[in-house]
Amino acid sequence: MNNQKNSITSENSLIETKNLGKRLSTSLNEELLILDQINLNIKRGESVAITGASGSGKTTLLGLLAGLDIPSEGEASLLGKALSPLDEDERAALRLGKVGFVFQSFHLMDNLSALENVMLPLELDSDSKNIRTRALDALKQVGLEDRSTHLPTQLSGGEQQRVALARAFVSKPQILFADEPTGNLDRNTGEEIIALLFEMQKQSDTTLVMVTHDDSLAERCQTHYKLVDGKIIT
């Protein structure tokens, strides 16, 4: 069930789960077990891949780890804080400035320019300073400083995902959650994005939790969890 990394001490871990489970009610009033008895321990700077077939529960697990959803049973903690006692806003506050996301469908705001999209996470934090400069720096890092005024519709898929990477890293998060980051890209572009992702992760010493169905991509992570029918089997 647990892999070789389960000896990590709790003090160093950013994400920890104990007997985590998730059930959903179907429209027929039946209970469906999505995740069962998940025990994870992810330490600072680590890169983790979660793989599994469609419907294996990997995206649900990502949501639980990031505090986007609450478990039906067991416990998850993020950045040293148990998530279950927190309400939605408290969980959001925990993520603010410390957690970044990259999505399969990029999810850039189409009314904002590339630069404005990158500025967004910094604007949410009232303590942020030099927002514009930092966002421009992040764009520069992904090689898009000359496209800063372009709207997402004026960018290619690869470029949009680069902007999404800049947006995810701009606040120097402790953890980055990536959900199938190459799922909507062709192979070459996907490769470029992944290379950039790992480079940025290393540079900023960010913990990476990535959901993917691509085993070769998973192999590039330090840790690889495989989900089958809601359980971790590797």
Add this chain to the structure above:
Amino acid sequence: MSSSVKKLFIEWQKFWRLAEMRLLFLALLVAVVAVTSVGFFTDRADRAMSQQATTMLGGDMVIISTRPIDNAFLAEAKKRGLRTAETIKFPSMVSVGDKFQLAQINAVSLDYPLHGVIETSTSASAETDNTLVKSLATNETLAESRLFITLEVKAGQEVQLGKSKVRLSKFIRKMPDQSASVFQLAPKLILPLPQLAETGLLTPASRASYSQLFAGDEKSIKQFTAWLKPQLKKTEAIRTLEDGLPSVQQALQRGQRFLKMASLLAVILAGAGIALSSYSLTQHETPAVAVLKTMGASRRQILKRYLNQLFFSATIAAILGALMGYFIQLFLASYLQEFIGQTLPSAGWWPVVVGVLTAWIMVLGFSAPHLLRLINTSPVQILQGQSPQAKTSLIFSAFALSAAVLLLMWMQTQDIKLSFTLLLAVLVGIVIFWVIALLMLRVVRKLGERFRLPKANRRMALMVVVFGIGLFSLLLLTTLRGDLINRWQASLPVSAPNHFLINIQPDEVEPLQSLLAKDDIETPLYPMVLGRLMKINDNAVSEEDYDTDRAKRLLIREFNMSANSIMPLGNKIVSGEWFAKDGLRGLSVEEGIAETLRLKMGDTMTFDIAGELITEKIISLRTVKWDSMRPNFFVMMAPKAFDDQPKTFITSIHLGDDKKHVLPSVIKQFPSVTDIDITAIMTQVRDLINKAAFAVQAIFLFTLVAGVVVLFAALQSQKAMRRKEIAILKSLGASRAYLRRSLILEFAMIGGLAGFLASVLALIVGNIAASLLFDLSPEINFSLIAMGTLLGAVLVGLAGYLNVRGLLLVVPVSLFR
């Protein structure tokens, strides 16, 4: 610009890139422009109309009395800075040689009138040499043309008035107080008050009506009236604008109701536009909110982000809208000025406040339910590849919407009855539209799926409801604008009577009728007797029993009563039944006066008629169209009740230019008959109607713009979904021609269905409004239904197709991206 406003402005620019936000802003702008321009305009028109009405009164407030009025009132008014004038009216014979004519002498102080002017001319027919007299010269005497005709004198000739000879210098064409006590008027003669003593006509025993007129600013008049009231004697009564002239007042009220109704519909339509674009905005922003939540944004932050933007938009729309409203109103007013020939009073600031409040209420009521839905978006859905959807409570939305609509309606009309009627109409409309739309679409689905795009049914029902309500508002206003205004104007047609003939003796009835018949003038004659109300249900009546001035006045005065087997034109029985043909007993009482005097069916009233007490039971209550320009009576008796009473007859006739010659022969053949020319007051009333009609038409334009906004907001709200569907159908091999045909057919069907339902409902509501609010009889207009259906099909078909046309050109793969 302060930094927070600057920040808001920068954020607003970002939101401005969204089509949904631009539509929302446009809808807000239309609403504010409609509200403020109507506000500014009615504000000014109201004041102008009030001014015109005070012109008719001759001042802002008048004390009338049958005895000379205490001069202390005049002194007090002067002390308070009010302008004052006096008039004394009494009947007297005027003669030249052997010709005599009873005239109504108006002795007026030299500062009369306080408002308005006396229009004069130097000959009876002259239209060109009109002069306006603001105050009389001490030696100037004016008279109405009837006096000149009967005495056969010309301007400048002298006539005998009491002990003195006066020179009739000019003809009176129009003067303030034109319609007062219309039935008791002989031709008027205006005499400067300083000359009155010389005539020796006024003695302490004379039956005269004394008036003191006051003019000043509203506040001073109110304060003075409050000071005055406790000091008035029984014989003295106050007349103000509010209890002014029934005919003008009714016309005025109708005009304002039209205006209010029209602007309200524009606001409701704009509201629908706002609700729709908010809905689209919410749909569009839901993934963004989910992403913001993953980044750590709290619900409070998200709410603030959107609320700030909505209120900022509303405020900008309000400022811009108020400015535009002000300029549009300037244009309207300059056009209107031609009608009234006087400078309009300037507009107040209140409409701006109403404009800003309107924008805020609309944002709060029409957008807030969507916003609450937005902030409750679950962030986890964004990971699951779903388009996040949060549910709104239907009851909460309906409540917020209704509350906002009601508040807006009330703010606009300050008429809770009208507001509720409209709100109810809208709510009932939504339910009816929804049910019928679902039923009809079920039939369509059964007819075959080959014309339908997938999952079209519920969406189509929604579209039918949305377009239906938009079209309903437009059609209702069209009905109101065209049909109602026409009918309303028809209620006072050009052929409406413009002359009253009174003092017709019983033996003159037949010869007069045959004289008039020669010129094809046929008219009923009504017997008239004067009666003083003595008792109600065996209890002696006294002014002290009533609080209202109107009731008190009614008890001082004698009633003009009539009897006839046929109910006067324009009267309507609301309770009980009209008299039998040969009826002897019973009373029919006008509804309003029954309310004022607290009378109900079955009550008895005792009148003193020529010294004889007559007691009768109320067997019917009537409504009366006071602005019909026909003889109308508060109290009517059974057809045979007056058979043995001394009485005179009254009638009203229309004399067009081609029949003006009738009048001299009537006056010559029946010297005791008095003719009252009401052309002037009719012109005034018709003027008011025309002004109101014009204003309604102008406001109709806003409603039209609001309707277009709604149409586009509705189309925009479904564009994303349609984009996806077209992509799927194209990838499955659907040709562009097929898609084009399907889309046009779908939109035309939605539009036709919506138009059909809208026109049926508009017809029903329009007729209900016509009879309830405007007192007009219902009328069924089938062409409206045909027009509505066609209009809906063409308009929605075309606009819908144009809106999504661009999607047909895009290749499926890029649609998926």
